Amino acid sequence: MITLGHYLVVSGMLFSLGLAGVIARRNIIIVYMCLEMMLSAANLALVGFSRFHLVHGLPDYTAQSLVFFTITVAAAEVAVGLAIIVALFRSKQSVDVESVTKLQG
Amino acid sequence: MNASIILLLPFFSALVILLGHRQLKGASVLISVGSSIISFIACLVLLAAADDENNNKLLLPFLDVGHFHANIDVLIDKQSRGMMFIVSFIGMLVHLFSLGYMKDDDAKPRFFGSLSLFMFSMTGIVLAGNLIMMFIFWELVGLSSYLLIGHWYQKASAAEACKKAFLTNRIGDFGFMIGILLLFGANGGSVNLDDLATAFKSGPLAPDAPGYSAGFTTAAALCIFLGAMGKSAQFPLHVWLPDAMEGPTPVSALIHAATMVAAGVYMLVRVSFLIEASPLAAEIIAGIGCFTALMAALMATQQNDIKRVLAYSTLSQLGYMVMAVGAVAMAAQHGHEAHGPNPGHPAMFHLYTHAFFKAMLFLGSGAVIYACHHEQDIWKMGGLRKHMPVTFWTFAIGTLALMGLPYVTSGFYSKEGILGAAYDSGCSILFHAGTLTAVLTSFYMMRLLIVAFFGKPRTESAHHATEVPMIMLLPLVLLAIFSIFSAWDGFATPLQALKPAHERPHTTVLVASILAFLIGTIGAIYLYRGKDKDPVNIKLFANKFYFDEMYAVIVRVCQDRLAWIVTALERVFVDGLIVRLPTAIIARLGAATRLLQGGHLQGYTFLLGGGVIGVVYLVVFVLPRLGH
Amino acid sequence: MSVLELIIALPLLAALAVGLGAPARAASLGASFINLILVLATTVQYWGKTGLAFTYSRPILENPSLSFAVGADGISLILALLTTLVMLAAIWQIEDRPPIFYVSSLLIGGGALGAFLTTDLFFIYAFHELALIPTFLMIALHGRAEPAQRKAVAWKATIYLGAGSLVLLAGLVWLVLEFSGGSKLTFDLEALRSQAQLNPLPAAKQAQIFFVLLLGFGSLVSLFPFHSWAAPAYATAPTPVAMLHSGVLKKFGLYGLIRIALPLLPQGAHVEWVQNALLLMLLGNILVMGLVTIHASRLDDTLANSSVMHMGYIFLGIAAGTDLALKGAVILMFAHGISIALLFGLCGRMRNQLGTLEYNKLGGLASHAPAFTVLFAFGTFASIGLPGLTNFAGEVLIFLGNFTEFKAGTLTSLQWTVILALWGVVMSAVYMLRAYRSIFHGSPATGLFMIDPAFSQRVPFILLATTLLVTGCCPWLLLNLMKSAL
């Protein structure tokens, strides 16, 4: 039987996978994709919890509203983020994380 | 009232002169001499008013904390009266003598100012009614001695000598202070001489008191004695006194012969109750005095500097006095109670006779030196008898007094008193060594007299020597009179009180004294008559048993090397452990934490992710188990 | 409004005025002179009284209760007197220096006054810190060494004193927490004190707190082994700063121990492990630093190290904790402050005129500068502990105070320490006389020439020397201010 636990584990694995990508990848765009994966993993957890937290016998739609906001915010973040990445590419001709290491110490 | 004049007049004189001598110019000399004369007169008045009853009174407040009082209070009794007379009388004479002797010195005001300071401090010691006050003035005489020895500070030897004198005395004071503290503690907070005497007789420090400890009494006595050792230049703290002769001769006469160096003896007599309470301490004191007397006498036989001969002689005589203190205490322990109420003390007796003739000898030597244009080597003098007749005769009288010309001079009586005490002490070594010292004394003094005053002038300066002015002769003559008569009954009554009760001297003692005088005199005449250079040459004596060299090594090895080592250790350990090590650790830590901030995004994301995992591990898996 | 507030504010306001461009010398001298008069007048008013007087309190925070509270007893007045005297002298002796010298002197003085005259732990602590900052800055900026070296010295002092202050703060916080009583935290010393009397802590706990305070206050006072900042700092510091810090500000730590630690933790100092630790440390001050001082080859080193060494005696008084010893400690604080300020002031003049303080290059200065020599002699003999100058009275009271509880035949560790410490008196004579001998005695060294300062420049030193003489001959003047038992 598929329990909430299954969903949570899938969500956790997806989250971890995203984290691994964020740490391991050098292409900022791909890093950004991995970040989106992490957000989605969080969404999965939220939806999972909302389905099994019944309010009046229905899924808890406050949580689903948050998912809605998260998706929107993520979209806006992607837009701004990609703009910054484009600006970076214009100035460095690269989207490698190693191109931004001047500030340190 | 009188006591305060005697005490404070020189103080203000010193203060005014030392602080304002540039404005005062010549007047400073007058102030100083004037104050010394007035003090002497006041002292005579004090002596006249003989109220021994009301003797311990407060002069000035100093320290008053709760139950504890350490004030300037004076104890006027027989001993302080006599001592006061000596101090103010000789002090006055030395002031007068200095008027002539220091006539051409640029720094005359400083000299007289310091002299006044000395008079103040010495008066303080004499009058002191408690040990703290005595310590205060004890130190202050040290200061004035320092200033006066270093009067010609441009000379390296004088500069070193004054420093040496002060430091050596400091070592003595170290012990003195410990002694005072011990007595203070044991006597429940009072260091009044009266209280202490009572305490030792019937109070908490008496042998039958509960908790009495013989070791403690001995320790206290020896600590106090250490103070006397410094001031009275007893072995092994004697090294400063010969060097102190770097000071002007009147100073040597007053401070380093007659009064200050005798202060140690005076103080020991003041606390004789303490010494009598401890047999061991009495023996040690007598032993050290005896050793000093003999050793210094041996050294004196081979000195060529007129002042140094006198200086070693002073050392030797001081040793005598100290030995007397010890011997009397030993005798008292053996049941030889002195007779009569409040009897005199042989040490005090010798102290005052010695003060007169030794001051006289120093002043005489000062006159000689003055006449010979600051020549001090006796082998470069000779034949002065004819050029300076008055000086010669007074000097001769002084010499004979010191040698102890039987039945005539005061020195004979006092020395006999000491030998008697040594004889009574039950320790024959003391007596034998004392007699030997007496022989040596006669020997070296005669040697000095012969070489300096007899024969032919051996140098130009001796040839051209002329008699010194009147102002310098007057003190010599006065002191010469005292040198002869001061031990005679009926002369200068306040002093007579210091004499031990008159007792038929033991025949042995009498014979020994006379024989010692004769042997020494004859030996010296035999050896030195008509000689142009020293026929005897004993390196060990001439070089003062190599004490100075030994001390130099000790200072260099023990103190300077130790200081060097400790400084190095301090740098390495304290600086290293307390400063450098923590600094280095923090710096390393800081540098390490900086490495976290490498500027690489991947590193940051790793840390962030790791942080999350770490926090989760901590919060979810560790903290709940700790059972907060 | 209390006169004490005026006394505290005056130097700070003068510093502000000078900072904003007022004529530096006139303003500073004027302020410090008026301050001296004020403190003297206050002292005269206090004469014969006991306990805390001239109190006034302005709350600045409800809970924890903080207030700007002033108040003075004999101890604080004696230290205030010390501060104003040294401040006046330090400011007076400044010659041809930029205004920052005046500003920093005023700030150090004002800070010290604040620390001595306030009765709220918060402000006691705060004013001390206020006074420390100009010290560091002046050492780093106007110290007498190469820039790199003086900065290093300033850093050392900063780190030490900063760390010490933090430890101290921890100790004070601990006190506040322990003694505030149930309802609310207070920093008011009197309130804490009454609470400490009502509900004393167990001795073991007192010992712990006392030890923390000892470390904190101690490192401000260069207690061995936390002393190694002091000697270089004093040797490097500009003259007025050296005078004020070694003379006045350093006394803060001792003041704190006497005013704060001992009354609140009466048994703390006597618990065996604390006492033994303290005795060991102060013997380190006296014996180790005595030897180190003997080894010094420059006047500034000698003075700086000696100033560290002499702290040992004051700690000895605190360790004894008896009435006699504590009063002696207070007198010695006063005496040491005046005498070391005098010596540092003269040392500064010498450095200015001669350019060197190496003993083997100096000699015979007494011939040309007799007045200077006399003044220096005052300082020298005061620090040797000669009777007639104030230091003696303090030292002897401390020594005696250690022997008030005495059983014949057995010496306690305290008393053994006194005996060892007495050897330090000998050592201090050794190094001070050695210094005096090399500088003033002997034949004048070639090429080094120095004449007496003009009379107007002698005044500050005469002021200090006179103080030493007057209070040295009449120490009861100071003792009368401390009539009640400590």
Place this chain on the structure above:
Amino acid sequence: MPPLLFYFFALITLGFGFLVVTGRNPVTCALALAASFVGLAALFLSLDAYFIGVIQILVYAGAVMVLFLFIIMLLDIKTEEGKKLNLPAIVSGVLLASLLTLQIIAVVGSTELAQKTSENTPLALADAAGKIGKAALPTITNDLKAGELPDAKLIGFTLFDQYGFHLQVIGLLLLVGTIGVVVLSKRERSAP
């Protein structure tokens, strides 16, 4: 949802996710991400969150992915990572990911919450119709009475009934985002 389907979509989600993390070519990654999101959307559907599932596909797999692809094409990013793999970074990434997964599994395993299934917590649509009663729109209650979950309506109702303020904030945020994009991608005016 039958377990088989669940595992299938979970596999799709995670498998394509893995491809995103490991893929060399950014375009591959972007497409894999889209595929992964489709799988995720299916999981949403299996949780009765139809609206969210649809949004997921529309917004993510549609708009966002297109945006990514555009940018990748625009910047003409090749498979630049190629040979210079950062081994420590990969190792640590894998390490952290596995640790985190283990932790999550442990947490999931320790709580009864995770035992809920659609069997033991079934939706009670008819009940709900009565309970939310007047508070909701009639269409919603009607749907509920008919045994259908009016998912979109319910979300819409929640959003506009309760989260009006938040919607406005999100609107503001989107505006700021838009402006940000304009500001950040403005080209420097070339020198005349």
Place this chain on the structure above:
Amino acid sequence: MSVFTIEAGLALLGLALLLVEAFKPDISRRTLGLTAIAGTALALVLFIFAPHDSASLPGFIRPWHQLDNLALFYKGFALVITILVLWLTLECAPYLTRFTVDGKLGEMFSLPLIVCVGMMWMASARDLVTVFVSLELVTVSFYVLVAFARKSAFSLEAGVKYLILGALSTGVLVYGIAWIYGATGTMSFDGIAKALANPATSKSTALFGAAVLLCGLGFKVAAAPFHMWVPDVYQGAPTPVTAFLSVGSKAAGFVVLTRALDAFMVEGSIIGSEIQGFLLVVGSLTVLLGSLPAMFQTSVKRLLAYSSISHAGYLLLALACRESARFDLSSGSVVAFYLATYLPMTVLGFLGLGLMRANGLGEDIKDFAGLAKRNPLLALLMTISFASLAGLPLTAGFLGKLFVFLGLADHGYWGALSCAIIAAAAGFYYYFKTILAMYTTEGTDVPALAFSAPAKAVAGALALAILILGVYPKPLQNVLMSDRPAVVAK
């Protein structure tokens, strides 16, 4: 006029300015800037006189908005810092424009208004959804602001780093929210508190959610080990933005953190002690990781960044000390007090940096050499600022630290206290290093440095505030204590 109306009005003003800037490109930045400042100032005035009770809020917002003391204090705080930042932007404009692509600063005046509104909403949030959306509003705006001067490689790099790490933290935050929601079934702080006080709630789930959520918030307040972005971003961002980040954004983070902790550590909470342990550990780590590397910095701006990390650590430690009966300033108001004192000193520091930058100087310590000679007033003001940051007595900074120490000691958290003391000692070192540099005179013959009268006035006022708060904190305490409601859900 309700508080919310003012906020909405301010947001509208921000939008209006954006539009004006977009459609009327030749409008002078002075006009724009002054309008923004005037608008914010007006908002501040209105805010002060607006009714301060929840009942005055419009109905639709009332469930999401609270107007307790903390919120009110923080709203005022946000308005003040916004005014200061706007003004600082104007002062720094001459050199900032060199790094923008079109030589203009339009959005630099409008975005701060929106950020300000976002922060004010954060302060009032009663539930995690509101927190999330307003936080994201602020964050996204900051993405733009940090990278604004993108012709400067530093600014752009800072933007990229902030973007990636910020997005990562958002992911963590949402994941945390999900789990907290899962454990408690609600997103409102009150509900969470109620659920956590109920022993039936699954402890491990709640712990996991709280931990992850706090990690996300920790990122915003620069708690170690989530602080790595701070030095790089602060250093790279334009100085006014840095000031905004270090004061405004951090303070907003702390307000949210306070609210979250009020819920997590509510009386009888099943996870209270664990969260406290977390705060102590993270706080200690933060003070150390802030102070120790700071000792080696050569750039003053970066140094201030580290210092701000260290200050965050003290704040976290303050949060760890819950209410003590003997100590009126409970952790919440200590945090507010600390923030209030932190504002003038940090802004003054950045203001000095900005002014030096405007005069063509760098931000390195060596650029500070001889400042006292070039401009004694500026040197004095900077000294006051650094002294206060170092926590010297008689300055505002000391009191804040003292309260933290008091709290830690009162609870017997000796380990954390030692860390705090070590950090404070290290702080002495690096602040003094800078102060010392200002007064050195060697090798500095740079001409005098001038700055405008308003700059003097503002800087002087800030310095005065530091000093006055340092010796007379009572008024501030009164403000913070006046009608603080009982602790949430007690």
